[in-house]
Amino acid sequence: MKMKKTLLIASLAVNVLLIGAAGVIVNKQGGMGFIEEQYQAMKSKEEFPEYYRQKKDIFEALEGESADKIFLGDSITDHGDFQEYFPDEKVLNRGIAEDTTKGVLNRIDEVVSRNPEEVYIMIGVNDIAAGVKKETYAKNMEKIVQSFDQEKTRVVLQSLLPVNNDSFNNDLPNSRVDDFNAILEKVAADNNSEYVNLHPHFEDGNGQLQKEITIDGLHLMGEGYDRWIEQLGEQLPEN
Template sequence: MKNNIDIVMLGDSLTSRGEWDVLLYPKKIINLGHDADTTVDILARLDLAIEVHSKCIYLMIGINDMNSYKSLDKIFENYIQILNRLKIKSTSKVFVQSVLYTQMNSFNKKVKEINIKLKEYCNDNNLTFIDLNENLSRDEVLLNIYTTDGLHLNMKAYIEWANKIRSYF
């Protein structure tokens, strides 16, 4: 096991802004979240996540794809490519986290649809789907108490997110 890493957090700005090494202490974490990342960006740097040989990979990606007007079919297709590559090349246990709702209705219908597809895919392929929206949203909208701008999260939200992840340790 290279570096003896417990968890790789893989995603976009929502992931990158989490202080995971503190939130999930004493687990050893590598945060591979990057601002503005899309499913295509994750595919391009997926080998880095694989090379770490972590015990687990927590994946959340998709909201920036929606912002760049990619179709849900294309986003889902890219997700499947990510998950297939992880299945073939990685020994890490993969957790698919729900795409988070926002406070923008234009996104939330798409978020709901992609999460339904992801959950179904995970159920059919023996993968774990973690619905973070159960904790952070009501009526398919991100709660005010968890956001700084209607999309990005505050520390209170990251604590909720970390607590949800902990239940899968």
Template sequence: MIKLFNGLSAFRPVQFTASLFLILFLTANGSLANEKVILALGDSLTAGFGLAEEESFPAQLEKALVGKGQKVRVINGGLSGDTTTGGLSRLDWLLSENPDLIIIELGANDGLRALSPDLTRQNLDQLILRSKATGATVLLTGMKALPNLGRDYVQQFDAIFPALAEKHGVHFYPFFLDGVAADPTLNQQDGIHPTGEGIAIIVDRILPFVEEALTDTGAEG
């Protein structure tokens, strides 16, 4: 009797602990499995130049999506000063995060430096192809060249983004800075980088496009 009692008293706590651990493990795993990972790949507009981390585009986007009941984690893949060439060189390292959705916000610095539209097109083409090859859904955001670069350049540059979105059948948001560009009250003193309030407007306008793209995660590739 004593031996049996001792055996049970020694076994039950261990069995209970193991069962509890298993339940917690499976619960945590299920939660992680349901979480969507979004990679925001971009330049200073994504990185949050001149802003606190919580004011950046990735942080505000994640907050907005979570507030609408989405289980998401948004990775800040922005790098100030980056061009489409730089973004392409960083892509493989960022893909190690296994994103479900990749938002490509690149090209602004190509335009500011008046780089060849052909180079920008080639780089974005490869960014989309390599992103889709992982099975991730892609949301391409458009950018517009400054008028002082000349009519021909502006037309060639601006046409890159919708053409590539159509070619590859990816989600498309026409202009990342829609509602914010050229508004001094929504931009920092340089007139280029949005304030936290400006980013909030960007997030509010792009949010439906991101939500639509999230419904396709796992379907593209």
């Protein structure tokens, strides 16, 4: 009997300690607000992030209009003001932060419906971060390219840019960026689209994104966008 009482007291003590530790963790994370956030995250069955869904809905709600150029991609595209570089043309930005090839495929119909004369695609760094297999990435890119009628739309695949791991994230290796760029070049060749290799014009000689043109090791400063547009002009033949 004495042994059972001792075990009961020990069990209660452990439970109190665990509850106390959980309370400390929750308090550090923001109290009840943290619990609510976690609950909502578990309850949500949405496949794509809120920002993605908002932007997709905004794009689809806009009245259909033809475009001279569309830039399609993730946050690196999303942050660019491409219309400023082509003031005499109708340019649409269809970048969405954190997007992947899966996300692009989920919204590609809206992009195609704009009947662009040219579409410039840069997507894949978030696929790398998410651990997407190279085979899956290649299939998704082929589907994206094949969504366009290349008799009407010039499809340009742009290489992924290097990452500066000192400033950004060592878990996103540039060796994977190189692997995905090789896939992009092959997809372009196999589907009679064009490939622009931006990568060597942004790396520092050691395979890293040049520090002076990035804000955080991944996203670009103004000089980076200037260089991007300059390389499109230099590498692409005129239609």
